[in-house]
Amino acid sequence: xxxxxxxxxxxxxxxxxxxxxxxxxxxxxxxxxxxxxxxxxxxxxxxxxxxxxxxxxxxxxxxxxxxxxxxxxxxxxxxxxxxxxxxxxxxxxxxxxxxxxxxxxxxxxxxxxxxxxxxxxxxxxxxxxxxxxxxxxxxxxxxxxxxxxxxxxxxxxxxxxxxxxxxxxxxxxxxxxxxxxxxxxxxxxxxxxxxxxxxxxxxxxxxxxxxxxxxxxxxxxxxxxxxxxxxxxxxxxxxxxxxxxxxxxxxxxxxxxxxxxxxxxxxxxxxxxxxxxxxxxxxxxxxxxxxxxxxxxxxxxxxxxxxxxxxxxxxxxxxxxxxxxxxxxxxxxxxxxxxxxxxxxxxxxxxxxxxxxxxxxxxxxxxxxxxxxxxxxxxxxxxxxxxxxxxxxxxxxxxxxxxxxxxxxxxxxxxxxxxxxxxxxxxxxxxxxxxxxxxxxxxxxxxxxxxxxxxxxxxxxxxxxxxxxxxxxxxxxxxxxxxxxxxxxxxxxxxxxxxxxxxxxxxxxxxxxxxxxxxxxxxxxxxxxxxxxxxxxxxxxxxxxxxxxxxxxxxxxxxxxxxxxxxxxxxxxxxxxxxxxxxxxxxxxxxxxxxxxxxxxxxxxxxxxxxxxxxxxxxxxxxxxxxxxxxxxxxxxxxxxxxxxxxxxxxxxxxxxxxxxxxxxxxxxxxxxxxxxxxxxxxxxxxxxxxxxxxxxxxxxxxxxxxxxxxxxxxxxxxxxxxxxxxxxxxxxxxxxxxxxxxxxxxxxxxxxxxxxxxxxxxxxxxxxxxxxxxxxxxxxxxxxxxxxxxxxxxxxxxxxxxxxxxxxxxxxxxxxxxxxxxxxxxxxxxxxxxxxxxxxxxxxxxxxxxxxxxxxxxxxxxxx
Numbered sequence: 001x002x003x004x005x006x007x008x009x010x011x012x013x014x015x016x017x018x019x020x021x022x023x024x025x026x027x028x029x030x031x032x033x034x035x036x037x038x039x040x041x042x043x044x045x046x047x048x049x050x051x052x053x054x055x056x057x058x059x060x061x062x063x064x065x066x067x068x069x070x071x072x073x074x075x076x077x078x079x080x081x082x083x084x085x086x087x088x089x090x091x092x093x094x095x096x097x098x099x100x101x102x103x104x105x106x107x108x109x110x111x112x113x114x115x116x117x118x119x120x121x122x123x124x125x126x127x128x129x130x131x132x133x134x135x136x137x138x139x140x141x142x143x144x145x146x147x148x149x150x151x152x153x154x155x156x157x158x159x160x161x162x163x164x165x166x167x168x169x170x171x172x173x174x175x176x177x178x179x180x181x182x183x184x185x186x187x188x189x190x191x192x193x194x195x196x197x198x199x200x201x202x203x204x205x206x207x208x209x210x211x212x213x214x215x216x217x218x219x220x221x222x223x224x225x226x227x228x229x230x231x232x233x234x235x236x237x238x239x240x241x242x243x244x245x246x247x248x249x250x251x252x253x254x255x256x257x258x259x260x261x262x263x264x265x266x267x268x269x270x271x272x273x274x275x276x277x278x279x280x281x282x283x284x285x286x287x288x289x290x291x292x293x294x295x296x297x298x299x300x301x302x303x304x305x306x307x308x309x310x311x312x313x314x315x316x317x318x319x320x321x322x323x324x325x326x327x328x329x330x331x332x333x334x335x336x337x338x339x340x341x342x343x344x345x346x347x348x349x350x351x352x353x354x355x356x357x358x359x360x361x362x363x364x365x366x367x368x369x370x371x372x373x374x375x376x377x378x379x380x381x382x383x384x385x386x387x388x389x390x391x392x393x394x395x396x397x398x399x400x401x402x403x404x405x406x407x408x409x410x411x412x413x414x415x416x417x418x419x420x421x422x423x424x425x426x427x428x429x430x431x432x433x434x435x436x437x438x439x440x441x442x443x444x445x446x447x448x449x450x451x452x453x454x455x456x457x458x459x460x461x462x463x464x465x466x467x468x469x470x471x472x473x474x475x476x477x478x479x480x481x482x483x484x485x486x487x488x489x490x491x492x493x494x495x496x497x498x499x500x501x502x503x504x505x506x507x508x509x510x511x512x513x514x515x516x517x518x519x520x521x522x523x524x525x526x527x528x529x530x531x532x533x534x535x536x537x538x539x540x541x542x543x544x545x546x547x548x549x550x551x552x553x554x555x556x557x558x559x560x561x562x563x564x565x566x567x568x569x570x571x572x573x574x575x576x577x578x579x580x581x582x583x584x585x586x587x588x589x590x591x592x593x594x595x596x597x598x599x600x601x602x603x604x605x606x607x608x609x610x611x612x613x614x615x616x617x618x619x620x621x622x623x624x625x626x627x628x629x630x631x632x633x634x635x636x637x638x639x640x641x642x643x644x645x646x647x648x649x650x651x652x653x654x655x656x657x658x659x660x661x662x663x664x665x666x667x668x669x670x671x672x673x674x675x676x677x678x679x680x681x682x683x684x685x686x687x688x689x690x691x692x693x694x695x696x697x698x699x700x701x702x703x704x705x706x707x708x709x710x711x712x713x714x715x716x717x718x719x720x721x722x723x724x725x726x727x728x729x730x731x732x733x734x735x736x737x738x739x740x741x742x743x744x745x746x747x748x749x750x751x752x753x754x755x756x757x758x759x760x761x762x763x764x765x766x767x768x769x770x771x772x773x774x775x776x777x778x779x780x781x782x783x784x785x786x787x788x789x790x791x792x793x794x795x796x797x798x799x800x801x802x803x804x805x806x807x808x809x810x811x812x813x814x815x816x817x818x819x820x821x822x823x824x825x826x827x828x829x830x831x832x833x834x835x836x837x838x839x840x841x842x843x844x845x846x847x848x849x850x851x852x853x854x855x856x857x858x859x860x861x862x863x864x865x
Contacts, residue, residue: 003744012070016215020743023206026179027111027143028063028071033180033216034109034187035074040217043137046075046105048094050087052503053080053535054115055152055755056203057145061535075105080538083474083503084118085125088142092129095138099238107137109187115145116157117473126166130196131245133236133253139190141183141197142168148202148340149381151754154454154470156379158341160318163198167249169257170198170318170344172284175750175780176210181219182315185266188221189316193256194234194248200317202340204285208780209739209751227259258321266315267324271301276331277308278394279362282338283345286382287313290338292779293388295717296786298403307395320348329353329362334394337366338387342378365394384783385411410808414785418801421842426834428726428796430459430762431824434649434664435671437606440583441524441561442467444493445591450522451477453505455497456760457524463646464828467495474504481515491518491594498546499529502537506549513554513599520593520600523550526608543605544572550601551575557600559589563671584676609669624670626686628663634681635660639830644677648761651822659831665690712788718748718771720782722806725793726821727755727764734791735766748774752781761824763797782806790814790847793854796823799839807846814847816840817854 007013011021012029015036021029031047038045053061064071064078071078081087094108114122119142126142134140144159163170169189173182179201186197234253261267270287282290290311294304304310312328314320317339329335329349337346346366353361369375375390376382388411392404432438442460444450450467452458453476460467471479477494494512496505501523512519525543529535547558558578565580581589583606593600607621615621630641630653637659642650649669653662661681663674675682712719721738725731735751742749748771755764767782785808792798795816807814825832843849 004746006740006744012067014214016218017213018211018743019214020209020211020740020749021176022209023176023179023201024057024059024063026176026212027060027113027183027206028067029214030180030183031076031109031111032070032074033214034184035076036216037184038106038137043106045137046077046108047071047111048091048108049076049078049111049113050081050090051111051113051143052082052084052087052115052118052538053113053529054118054145055147056201056206057113057115057143058152060113060143082538083121084114085122087114088112088122088125088129091140091142092125092132095129095132095135095140095236096238098135098137099236107135107139109137109139109141109191111141111143113143113145116147116153116159117155119144119159119162121472121474123162123166126163126168126196130166130168131242131249132240133194133234133245133248134190134196136191136233136235138236139187139197141171141186141190141199143199143201145206146200146202151203154458154472156341158344159198160200160344161342164318167254168196168198169193169254169316170200171315172200172317173205173315174284174287174313175205176208177212178315179205180212180214182266184216184219185221185264185315189257189260191235192223192260194236194253195257200284202285203754204288204752204780207753207755209736209749210777210780211743211749211774222263224256224259224263226262227256229256254319257316258319261316261321262323265324267321268313268315269310269328270313271304271309271311273305273308273310275308276310277333277396278391279310279312279328279332279335280338280391281312281314281325281328281335281345281349283314283317284340286338286340286387288779289382289384289387290391292384292781292783293391295778296384296783297388297392297407298401309391309395314345317345318348320345320352322352325349325352332362335362335364336390336394337364338376338382338390339366340382343367365390369393384779384781385415410785414805414808417846418805421801421804425801426796426823426825426839427800428761428763428794429462429824430760431463431648431827432456432459432646433609433669433760434647434667435609435612435669435673437524437526437563437604437608439646439671440586440673441522441604441606442495443586443590445587445594448491448493448590448594449489450493450495451479452495453477453497454500455495455524456526457495457497459760460495471508473500474508476500476505476508477519477521478508478511480519481511481517484515484517491520493520493522493590493594496521496523498523498525498527498541499537501546502539502541506553509550509555509599509601510553516598518597518599520590520596520602521550522602522604525603525605526611528608528611543603544568544574546603547575547578547601548573555599555601557593557596558603559593559601560603560605561586561589562605609671613669626670626672626684627665627688627690628668628670628672628675629683629685630661630663631681631683632660632662635679636681637661637830638679640677640679641674641682642827642830645671645674646827647671647674648822648824648827650674650827652826714747714770714772714776718769718777719789720787720806721766721768721770721789721791722782722787722803723766723768723791723793724797724803725764726797727760727762729793731764731766731793734793735768738768738770742770747772748777750777750780763794763800765797765803785811787812787847790816790843792816792843795820795836795839795843796834799842804842804846807843809846809848812847814843814849816843816849816851818851819853819855 091110094110147153452470454473476496649664653660739751752767787806
């Protein structure tokens with residue numbers, strides 16, 4: 001087999017052809033492609049990128065920094081915002097560049113990014129910027145990272161309605177290829193119409209890897225010939241009064257958007273036919289699910305035409321271009337609208353078809369059918385199984401098709417099976433990393449309570465630390481202002497991360513001071529924005545600076561607590577009266593602060609454990625020449641070490657004398673808080689290293705001659721692999737390797753990493769689909785009962801209902817790691833036992849299963865003496 005010649009730099013250097021890259025990398029490559037297109041037509045343009053991190057766009061800033069040398073050559077300037085609305089304000093400024101005579105470029109095209117909550121908080125600048133407009137040779141596109149299922153958020157998000165409120169057109173891409181294609185259209189549309197544009201992303205698109213075409217000139221962009229621009233055009237100008245901006249937007253700019261959509265046929269018929277009965281209208285990620293639902297029902301394009309079924313895919317979901325929609329709807333008896341979350345295109349479609357004569361207007365169903373009965377939910381997520389059931393309801397001819405009926409029966413059987421699962425449903429709940437500063441910093445004295453906020457410390461709410469309720473980012477502690485006059489409590493603590501403090505949290509502290517409430521802010525300085533990948537705070541910040549800032553705001557009692565209180569250089573300027581304490585005195589300090597009248601601040605300074613680990617691997621952080629062990633002969637299994645440290649590296653050790661404790665040396669981050677308990681079983685070794693086992697030579701191993709593997713046929717359907725595991729253990733790497741291998745062989749492949757809070761010890765699953773060619777893959781997520789292989793690196797995740805739903809007894813082969821890794825439940829509950837036998841039974845009931853000890857040597861034994 002001849003393999004393609006590739007390198008890791010292809011994603012940014014290959015000028016044309018097919019390359020393999022992630023959705024995030026496609027967004028990084030996009031400005032390079034736009035710059036190349038501008039050069040071709042003689043334009044000297046620059047690009048400005050700003051915004052604020054957050055899943056599913058949490059890794060975009062890191063990818064941009066890694067690609068810095070390629071971006072600089074294309075005059076791309078990346079400057080993260082301190083928060084989202086300030087980042088977008090800077091983008092507004094980029095469009096003003098050519099209002100002045102000293103501009104060095106012909107225009108600046110801009111890319112903004114934010115998670116859903118950041119879009120919410122930025123409504124004011126989005127409205128102002130869109131009213132002002134884009135530059136003639138500039139253009140603005142705002143990436144919205146929406147978390148539809150609350151995997152890494154405090155609420156489920158759908159940003160489209162915030163953009164509609166600001167009257168910003170919305171682009172909904174359906175995959176990595178459309179990130180590039182519709183991304184280029186996004187800037188062209190912005191330049192032509194004068195509008196800013198919104199670009200919706202979700203985990204199923206941005207966290208997917210795929211083979212895509214990257215020639216920047218493969219698109220031929222057409223300017224409308226049926227729309228006449230007004231005198232003076234539609235782009236930004238100065239001076240420009242507000243009412244003129246409003247009139248231009250309502251009367252001209254949105255109409256220009258529709259004209260551009262029509263001229264470039266962005267909304268298009270995917271499946272058509274001469275005798276159409278049912279029309280499905282869909283968009284974005286839901287389009288992929290519709291195609292998957294049709295595949296699952298055994299309905300290919302030929303059969304769809306025979307059944308009178310057609311599909312229309314909308315790219316610009318607001319405002320919808322009316323002429324293409326009406327042409328598609330002509331002659332249909334029934335329209336089924338399939339879209340995620342609340343109805344966005346459904347209301348527009350009904351309005352556009354409302355004035356048709358009753359005998360010519362098709363019936364329309366979406367979130368509800370024609371009788372008002374719920375059909376497709378507006379909450380949680382929309383799955384191919386739900387869509388398949390809705391499609392079958394409206395396909396009269398399909399009632400006699402055995403494949404359709406069998407698939408519907410399989411869906412119902414799987415749902416009933418999951419409804420009747422017996423035994424406890426164990427979850428791999430995200431938790432603080434081993435050695436995390438929050439294991440100590442979130443403790444409160446007896447008789448006190450605390451309030452949570454956004455960040456890693458949000459997880460303390462499920463750790464029995466008397467910390468209840470939370471706020472949005474930047475509102476930490478302000479709920480106490482509304483409670484304090486009406487409760488018996490005299491004081492609360494409020495946790496506030498350093499990244500949030502710099503983002504907007506200092507305003508929350510200012511509000512507490514203005515209200516004169518009795519509260520202690522624990523500002524958790526961890527030297528990293530840990531939850532989104534360990535980035536630095538977007539600006540200069542250190543504990544001394546925090547002390548000076550809060551003192552200037554009016555705080556007069558400031559204490560600093562650290563695991564190394566003597567590390568600060570002589571001469572460092574601190575706020576007057578700041579006191580310094582070791583974390584061993586943490587409880588005493590907190591008791592003193594809660595008696596301080598008004599607002600007090602405790603700065604807890606300890607580097608993020610995950611960052612310590614990363615930096616130690618790069619020799620950027622000191623690595624103590626010391627390790628802690630537990631003497632199993634002395635240990636009585638009391639669990640005091642887990643209670644003291646709250647650390648996941650304390651694991652169970654089953655012995656003939658009962659359950660003991662051990663330290664998982666492979667995950668230990670050398671925080672050593674576990675030795676602070678009242679336990680004589682701890683032993684610390686100084687100056688030694690872990691002894692490595694002697695690897696046997698390959699010639700000494702009794703390997704049989706292995707037969708060549710049987711390669712699955714890809715002619716009937718893509719091969720689906722589901723990999724389950726724990727964050728940080730290589731699950732994502734498995735998907736990356738298989739995806740690249742398929743790309744090298746010229747096959748189609750998609751890899752969707754469902755991570756959520758996996759980097760905090762939570763569950764991670766990778767959906768891998770391999771096809772004969774890229775066009776054979778529609779939905780990137782494996783549908784119910786459609787997994788061909790389950791590669792279970794962690795049995796706990798593999799036995800969860802979400803994973804079991806993907807398995808089918810007659811189709812799925814499962815290889816399961818029999819080595820059990822404890823969950824956070826063991827840290828919280830001394831005698832907790834994982835129901836191993838129950839988990840095994842659930843998996844074996846749904847798949848042809850083999851269990852094997854896939855962990856070469858259980859790491860916990862390295863921590864036993």
